[in-house]
Amino acid sequence: MNEVKMNPDSSFDMDHLQATWDSKYEKVLRSGRTLVGERWLAGWLHLVPPMGCRRALDMGCGSGQNTRLLLDRGFEVTAIDISERALELCKRMAPEARVQRADVREGLPFAGDCFELIVADLSLHYFPWDMTDAIFKDLASQLVPGGLFAGRFNSARDADYGAGTGEPVRGDSNLLIVDGIEKRFFTRECFHKLFGPPWKMVALGEKTTSRFGSKKMLWEVAATKCDANSAEPGPARDGESGGELYPSVD
């Protein structure tokens, strides 16, 4: 277990986030609906090091669409989420996955250097900056050298989903209360701060999706973890041609 520093000033008790997400997913469970995913992740999988092992961690897996996609692409997947209700949905969508309740604020419950791929799809933007930074250090420690991180994050221009509204939390103008929870909105500079050594950022692009109804603006990020003794990603990777490098802003 790697300890991630809590923010002692947090105005929210630690169960609030879980209760909020349990209640959202409970509604989905009761409705019998299946949430729809997107194929964004498929475009980055060629950057996963070809080491034989294909172990993936889906952080904040929700109802499991990315977990399903990774299983279908031959990964052995561990899916974690703070919400027990989300994990119920994930088990239905991806019964072959190892599904585990975990709160990323408490540190990832793994030994380190144990995944070739870590995915976080719209799940790491709920935290104060110091905690966000600590979570990124923690997840880097769980990747093998040369391993890939692929994630999506709220954009600071995501006006339809709360960007630019509400009071900044503890003076942080990118952390706002939206629908009762703290939500972080990222600028390009945030990623340059988060992806210093040992990361090599492969791609960073601001994109849009209509997955949730109205247009949502988000950042899509792909980065590899460099070998400790070199500035370059460790093992050779299988052709980098398929990915979109530093895609332009929509």
Ligand SMILES: C[S@@+](CC[C@H](N)C(=O)[O-])C[C@H]1O[C@@H](n2cnc3c(N)ncnc32)[C@H](O)[C@@H]1O
């Ligand atoms: C917007 S949903 C995205 C879910 C999924 N990745 C997807 O794209 O469909 C955010 C997810 O992050 C999870 N989450 C929020 N805070 C978390 C935490 N501290 N630890 C683990 N999971 C968390 C929520 O329960 C929720 O499933």
